[in-house]
Every structure is written in C-alpha cells, then in structure tokens.
Amino acid sequence: MTELLLKYFRTKQQEVQSEKVYETQCPFCSMQCKMQLIEQSIVSRKKYTTVGKDNPTSEGRLCIKGMNAHQHPFHQDRITTPLLKVNGEFVRISWQEALTHIKEQFTEIQAVDGLDALSVYGSASITNEEAYLLGKFARVALKTRYIDYNGRLCMSAAATAANQTFGLDRGLTNALTEVPFTRVIILAGTNIAECQPTIMPYFEKAKENGAYIIAIDPRETGTTQIADLHLKVKPGMDAALANGLLKVIIEENLLDEQFIEERATGFEEVREYVTSLSLDELSEMTGVPSEQIRVAAIKFASEESGMLFTARGVEQQIDGTAAVRNLLNILISTGKIGKPYSGYGAITGQGNGQGAREHGQKADQLPGYRLIENEEHRAYISSIWGVDKEELPRKGVSAFEMFKKIDDGEITGMFLMCSNPVVSNPNAHFVKAALKKLKFLVAVDMFISETAKLADLILPASSYLEDEGTMTNLEGRVTLREASRPCPGEVKHDWEIICEIAKVLGKEEYFPYKNAEDIFNELRLASRGGTADYYGITYERIRKEKGILWPCPELDHQGTTRLFEESFAHPDGKAKMIAVPNIPDVPKEKPSEEFPLYLTTGRVMSHYLTGVQTRKSAALAARNFESYLEIHPETAKKYNIDNNRLVSVASKRGKIVVRSKWSDKIRQDTVFVPFHWADSQNVNLLVGEELDPSCKMPGFKVSAVNVTPV
Template structure:
C-alpha cells in the first residue's frame, strides 16, 4: 500500500509543471490575516490554494472568506479596461481617452458650478497610501471641501466616542494577546464569530482561562454561544442598559475612586444621573430583567481586570456615539483602562477601517488624525504638500450628507473609489435617485457594482493580490501587504489612477510618486506629531517586525502596545465622562400599530459588505445564495409566515422581498436581515436617513417595519 501511495504521489508531483507563491493579506475584515496564494500550473490548467501565514494578529488563521478571496480576483466579470457609457451601454476606451474625458468634465463642472461642485467618495478598503492620496487629491488637485468615505457608515460612532472620551481613537487600547487573561469581557453588539472569525480563539482561550463573558445582542448569534450571560436586549436600548449596569456598579461600590479622582472628569454628574434612575424602568425599556442587569454589573465590577468591545450593533444607531460613550463610562468608573488585560476595543469592520480614517478621507480631517479646522494643523500639512495654508479647503460634510447635496444640486460631479453607496447607504431609493442627477460620475472599481452601473466612466482597479501597500488592522497595527501578482489587462492601482488624473488636471508636480512606498514615506512625514503618528514606521521595519502599533514617533520606537497607561490624550491628561440619557433612539422608529416590529441588520460569515466581491466568489456565493429574514416562530405564526416562504418587509421608506427563516434565537419583537444583497433584497431600502448628531452615523440597527407573506397562504 505504501509503495502504491508513493508511486501515485510522484506521478502527481510530475503533473505540477510550475508553482508560484504570492504573499498578501486577506482583503476583507479588519483582522487583515496574512496569507499566501499558491498557484500551481498542472499541464495547461491552474489550481489555487490559499494558506494562512503566521503573524502577530491572526497567528496564521484564515476564515472561509480568506480561503476563497482569490476567486473574485479571477472572475470573468472583472473590469480590465476603462469603460465609457455611450447611449446607455459601456464601451471600452483607452486610458488616454478616459483621462481626457475626466479632465474635460471636471473642468467644465467646476467652471459652471464652482470648485465644491465636485465631490470625492472614498473607501475603508483601500490602503493607507491610497486613503492619504485621495484626501490630498480632493484638496490639492480638485480644491474641493467635499470628501468623505464609506467608513462613515461603519466606525464613526466608536471613533467619535473614543475621541471625545479619551482624546484619541485607536481600535484597541491594548492588544488582542491580552484578551485571554482578562477576567470579564463584555461583547456589546458584536458578532465576531461571523464577522471576524479569526479573532474568536482569543475569546475561546479567555473562556478556558475562566473569564466570564457577557454578550449583548437581540439575537443568539454564534458569538453568543460562548457567553456565560446573554442579554437579549431590545434594539436601540443599549445606552439605557449601560446606565443600568453603571448604576449597580456605583451602588455596590465597585468603582475605582483613586482612578476616577486622578484620571477622569465628569464622574459626579454621571453618578447623579444614574443614581436617579429606576432599575425596574430600565428593565422595562431594555427588555432585560433587573436581576440579569445586576448580575452583569456585579460580575464586571468585582473582577480586577475587564474589557469591553463594541461593534456595529451598538454603534449603527442614531445615538451610537452616546451609547459607546456610556460603555466607556463603565470602564472609567471601574478603572479598567490603561492596565494589562483591561481596556476598550472597537471591532473595526472594513479591512482598513482604522487606517482609512486617520489620514484625510474624513470630511473634517487631515493626515495623522489632524483637524482641518485647526490653523496649526493646516499650516503643517500645507508645508508637507508644498501649498499655501489658505488654499486648503475647510471641512465638508459626511458621506450621506454629500448625497443630500447632490440631490439639491450643490454637488454635480463625483469621483467614487471602491465603494457602493446605493447598497450601503440608508434610504437607498433616495440615494439612487440623487446619484442619477449628477452631471458626471466616475467610479473606480473591480466590477460593475450597483452604483457603478450609474457611472459615466468606470476605471479598472487592482485587487489585493496586485496592490502593495500598508493596512492598519483593528488593533491599530500597521502591516505591509505584499502584492506581486501582475495586474490583468489594463488595470491600474488606485494610487496610479489618482496620480494620472491629477497630472491630467495640471497638478502632476504634487503627485509624482513611483511606488506605494514613496507615498508612504510622505504619509510618515505628514502624520509626524499627529495623534496617529506613523513617522517611525518604514517598509523595512514592517517586513522585519510583521507589523507595528501606532503611535510610533521615531525609527527606534517599538510601537505602542498599550494606550493611556499614565495619561489620556486630552490636554489635561484626563478622560471625559459624560451623562447619557435613557432617551429612545428615534421615536418614529419605535414599533407602532402600523409598523409593529423592530428590524435589525448585520452580516453573515460568507459575505462581506455589499457583496460586490464575495458574490463573485463561487464558493462563497454558494453558501448564501440569497438574503433572508430571521424571525421567531411564534411571531411568524402571528403574521401567517411559513418557514422558507417569501416575505415582503415594508418600512416608511420602501419594501423588499426575502425568504423567511424561523429561529428561536431572536427576540419575538425583532426580525433580522443581512446587508450583503442588492436591488429587491437590499435591506437598506428600509432604513431611515436619520443620522447620529455627533458623527453622522445612520441608524441601521433600529427600524420599525411590518411584514406579510408575499403569496396568500391557505
């Protein structure tokens, strides 16, 4: 038997004529798992296999998305040449024709409607170099104040809350490696088992070590299965729940008085407010019994170490910033921050959700997390860019507000990079109608997405296997994504596209780079002295050290593993606690006789964001072919909804049709629909355009809806 096996093995080896290995990182979630794609040429056919590569964050693990990511890169629908819309159809043109077309239309629009008539819509999936360059492109090449990005719909609430509370925003205040040694962990609105599966072993190890895990979620998700306590909260009431937990912590004297006195301000006001609250009323608001609230509070308060993690479940609400701030109040009151195995983690969604918001894509920011309204910050960045500070535009508006300005005719042209706002934005019917009003829309993408279908011109961009650059993962760890696979057809990298357009517009001297590393070296200088200081990070160091946590202010600095050990980032060194009222999220989104159910949204493991890439992967698409509605069986029977039947879901904004899926793991007053599908299954057609006043985050997680079977049932 052994001889037969060896003979078979040798014959198979001989069939492999050639093998190539491409180093890269998974293009999807914020774990940014290191990986290799192995390409084998067997006779005339190619076979591909993805394997994880050891690294400090995911330790060589890959999830199902990473293992199949290459499939979308090789999909036959991929755009390989510039496409111009002629008589409603896309036709291939040359790059020169494309650049000439952009120059003509951008120049005409700004002559007719003003400099700010052009807008730039960016992405949290592009590299740091490209995010930095896109901000520079908007402000130097186009001289427009209107730039924002799709990360506004993902991380803005957590970022605002951390900045307001701590004085700075980095995804984790410490590292993932401390999780297994934390004695109590709160996971608020985060389904990491499906959204970031390769992070789960850290929490499983914590569980093995005796950590007490509290999950806050309206659904019993795969993540909730590891919980010692699952608080199945009513959608939109997380801030009230945090107040209840904090009330018990204070009453049971689990606060760290020394820490509060030395390291925080605002505690007295918070204490006065939560002390005035009635725990039974909080139980009524949240749907969580007072006994369970007390259990959670005592467990978190009594342990020496503890960590709190938040994600979209609590952040994508119209009071998301305030809600996250309230969970941070709990950390500060108990002194569980700036210490080993203590701290806060905002579980970043998109691959470069952290880095993309640090270097200039946000409407009010300049590189290094500087403020575009701060005169000193403006002067410094202007000196790096070689322009006059007065030539820098002032702050613009958030991503959704840019859409509103398009609808009003204030913005008439847009440069869209690697984003799909028709599917990702709330009130999606309105977004599509608004974008159709543009005089000229340029989309940079790998595929003709639902938004790119509306474009006048589509430019083909490179994939994660082809585009080298740095990414900053959920820890705040800057990593170098190697990428050596040649671009197919006439595909160009995002940074090359930006530079060539700038050159066509007569601004080439500001964009004369020959590589991603050239751009990074300028980014290092631009970030120097800022909150997000990358100056000490180089490509050589990243290759040797496999990632460096910012801030890293000089080349000999090892990076910052733990924030706030001795002081917070506010000028006085203290954290700012804030009173968060038990007000409802949005009164009109509370269930009523007309719209009696809560709708909440989220992800599934096999898909990513709007599904433009994962739905082009046969292996991933096959796992979830269509969208669905998760509903409790008792609720389904009440509305005459059979299991696996087509259902119409309607809100005040629109309606969609999906297939029902009975589950006892969800609240009876709530239904769940994932976000990855478009057109008639686009759940964001149902979502309100109400925005968080602090960060302009839409309230994706709380909508009032009604349901009915699509077909009459007997």
C-alpha cells in the same frame, strides 16, 4: 504494478509545470490575516490554494472568506479596461481617452458650478497610502471640500466616542494578546464569530482561563454562545442598558474612586443622573431583567481586570456615539482602562477601517488624525504638501449628506473609489435617484457594481493580490501587504489612477510618486506629531517586525502596545465622562400598528459588505446565495409567516422580498435581515436617513417594519 505506479506519479509530477507563491493579506475584515496564494499550472489549467501565514494578530488562521478570496480577482466579470457609457451601454476605451474625458468633464463642472461641485467618495478597504492620497487629491488637485468615505457608515460612532472620551481613537487600547488573561469581558453589539472569525480563539482562551463573558445582543449568535450571560436587549436601548449597569455599580459601591479622582472628569454629573433612574423602569425599557443587569454590573465591577468591546450593534444608531460613551463610562468608573488586561476595543469592520479614517478621507480631517479646521494642523499639512494653507478647503459634510447636496444640485460630479453606496447607504432609493442627477460620475472598481452601473466612466482597480501597501488592522497594528501578482489587462493600482488624473489636471508636481513606498514615506511625515503618528514606521521595519502598533513617533520607538497607562490624550490628561440620556433628543423609530416589529441588520460569515466581491466567489455565494429574514416562530405564526417562504418586509421607506427563516434565538419583537444583497433584497431600502448628530452615523440597527407573506 510497481512500474504502473511509478509511471502514474511521474505523469502527475510532469503535469505540474510550474508553481508560484504570492504573499498577501486577506482583503476582507479588520483582522487582516496574512496568507499565501499558491498558483500551480497543471497542463491547461491553474489550481489555487490559499494557506495562512503566521503573524502577531491572527497567528496563521484563516476563515472561509480568506480561503476563497482569490476567486473574485479571477472572475470572468472583472473589469480590465476603462469603460465609457455610450448610449446607455459601456464600451471599452483606452486609458488616454479615459483621462482626457475626466479632464474635460471635471474642468467644465468646476468652471460652471464651482470648485465644490466636485466630490470624492472613498473607501475603508483601500490601503493607507491610497486613503492618504485620496484626501490630498480632493484638497490639492480638485480643491474641493467635499470628501468622505464609506467608513462613515461603519466606525464613526466608536471613533467619535473614543476621541471625545479619551482624546484618541485607536481600535483597541490593548493588544489582542492581553485578551486571554482578562477576568471579565463585555461584548456589546458584536458578532465576532461571523464577522471576525479568526479573533475568536482569543476569547475562547479567555474563557478557558476562567474569564466571565457578558454578551449584549437582541439575537443569539455564534458569539453569544460563548457568553456566561446574554443580555437580550431591545434594539436601540444600549444607552439605557449602560445606565442600568452604572446605577448598580454606583449603588453597590463598586467604583474605583481613586481612578475617577485622578484620571477622569464629569463623574458627578453621571452619578447624579443614573442614581435618579429606576432600575425597574430601565429593565422595562431595555427588555433585560433587572436581576440580569445586577449580575452583569456586579461581576464586571468586582473583577480585578476587564475589557469592553463594541461593534456595529451599538454604534450604527442615531445615538451610537452616546451609547458607546456610556459604555466607556462603565470602564472608567471601574478603573478598567490603561492597565494590563483592561481596556476598550472597537471591533473595526472593514479591512482598513482603522487606517483609512486616520489620514484624510473624512470630511473634517487631515493626515495623522489632524483636524482640517485647526489652523496649526492646516499649516503643518500645507508645509508637507507644498501649498498655501489658505488654499486648503474647509471641512465638508458626511457621506450621506453628500447625496443630499447632489439632490439639491450643489454637487454635480463625483469621483467614487471602491465603494457601493447605492447598496450600503440608508434610504437607498434616494441615494440611487440622487446619483442619477450627477452630470458626471467616475467609479473605480473591480466589477460593475450596483453603483458603478450608474457611472459615466468606470476605471479598473487592482485587487489584494496585486496592490502593495500598508493596512492598519483592528489593533492599530500597521501591516504591509506585499501583493506581487501582476495586474491583469490594463488594470492600474488605485494610487496610480489618482496620480494620473492629477497629472492631466496639471497637478503632477504634487503627485510625483513612483511606488506605494514613496507615498508611505510622505504619509509618515504628514502624520508626524499627530494623534495617529506613523513617523517611526517604515516598510523595512514592518517586514522585520511583522507589524507595528501606532503611535510610533521615532525610528527607534517600538510602537505602543497599551494606551493610556499614565494619562489620556486630552490636554489635561483626563478622560471625559458625560451623563447619557436613556432616550436621544432625536427619537428613534418605534414600532406602530402599521409597522409593529423592530428590524435590525448585520452580516453573515460568508459575505462582506455589499457583496460585490464575495458574491463573485462561487464557494462563498453557494453558502448564502440569497438574503433571508430571521423571525421568532411565535412572531411568525402571529403574522402568518411560514418557514422558508418568500415574505415582504416593508417600512415607511420601501419594501424588499426575502425568504423567512424561523429562529427561537431572536427576540419576539425583532426581525433580522443581513445587508450583503442588492436590488429587491437590499435591506437598506428600509432604513431611515436620520443621522447621529455627533458622527453622522445612520441608524441601521433600528427600523420599524411589517412582515407579510408573498
């Protein structure tokens, strides 16, 4: 028997012919968890195991998405060569053919329709180097003003609110390590339990340490379960709820008068407005009992330290910027910012949502969070790029507004990188119809997504296992994704694709990079002196220190753990408060006789964004293989909706069919549909195209719908 066992183990040992370990980071949420992929060759097959690796942010934790992330890069549907559409079908072509085709099409479009007829649509999932390069490519190689990115649909309201209030936008004003020691926390419109699961231990530890947690959400979620108080707000009423909290804080004399006097402007305007409001009317408007508003306000204001976190539930509204600013009014009025265990956190959604918005993909922006209309900023970046500042285009328009310009015929060509706007944008029917009008659409992707299907040419992108570069996580910590696995087939990195197109367009001298580190070193210079200053950060330092929090202006600077300790980033050093109306100037859609229910949207744990990658992972797709409608049982009975049945959900814009899911954890006037699915289950077909006037965020979180049985 012993000999048989020894023989068995010897055989098993021999079967493992080789083992390789790839260092990388999760490609999904903004926690950017460090991990290793272990590849074992076992006879005629390969076995993959993902393990978490210790790091300052997620401390070695992984969620279900990270553990199964490797399944999509190895999927059989992955694109590994350029594909050209010929007679409605994609055929393989060489890179030389692809580049020649791009040169011909881009040159002809700009010769006939003008420089601004070309547009660039970027991504918040690409590296800092690639985000920086994409902005440079648009403005130097293409000389077009039209560039924006999918982060416009994610972080723009919080980013704009932070810039307007503080003068600076970094996801978290404090490091996550401070969260466990704060005394009170407001989680507004954020479901971190499903969207950023590896962040949850920070909040669970805070609760263990006695912190009081207040959640604001129309639904009960995994996140609201840890709350001591859940304010089940009516969709779209966050700004009004913040006014109710402010009213109680002011009338109970719970202000930090000294902090307001020394560190803020505009408070008297806020005081005058909110004290004129009726708490009972605010309660009626928001759907939150007045006593709960009082408890939340008094608890938050009374504690010595406190933190506020917002996410898409508050931000993805046509008054998202104003709603966040009103919540920031609460922080400022109680003096809970720029101090230990007190501060603000905008929970970034996409993997590089923070870094991708700092270095030039936004329509009005240049690297280092500089502004493209600022003459001093233009001069500085022009000197780094070696171009005349008068040649730099002026600002363009937001992501969704670019599709309107396509529809109007002003834009006739698009270079699309790692995004799926046909599924992610509001009024999705319109976006799809607009893209079909383009003379030429180039899509860079790993798969033939719903948008890539419309492309004339698809270029194969590299995955998180292969594409080295820096990412900036939700804290503002710049990390380095090593990514050493060779690219499969003829796949190229995004930065290589950009450089090769620039070369055939005759702009090679401006894109001389040999690797990602070359690009980062130029980014460091371009960001120097800007709001988002990366100059003191190097690949060597990141490897040694496991990530650095910006701003980091010098090589001997340790990075900035806590912002605004002495002053804010406005010229006068003060935060700017404003009075925020309960109802925005552009009214939100309200339920009617024809469309009697509020619709709100969001995520599930097993999927990411439009699902292009996670729906290619068998382990993740199996957990949620179709979309669904969450509806309260009483509401379902009212509209004859049985549980677990196909239902039609319709708005003024369109209709989808999903499966019903009864839940007593949602408001009776509200239904919920996740946004990871396409085609007949694409919830963004139902969402209107009205935009936040400050940041151009669509109102994903508030639509009026009806629900009927199929």
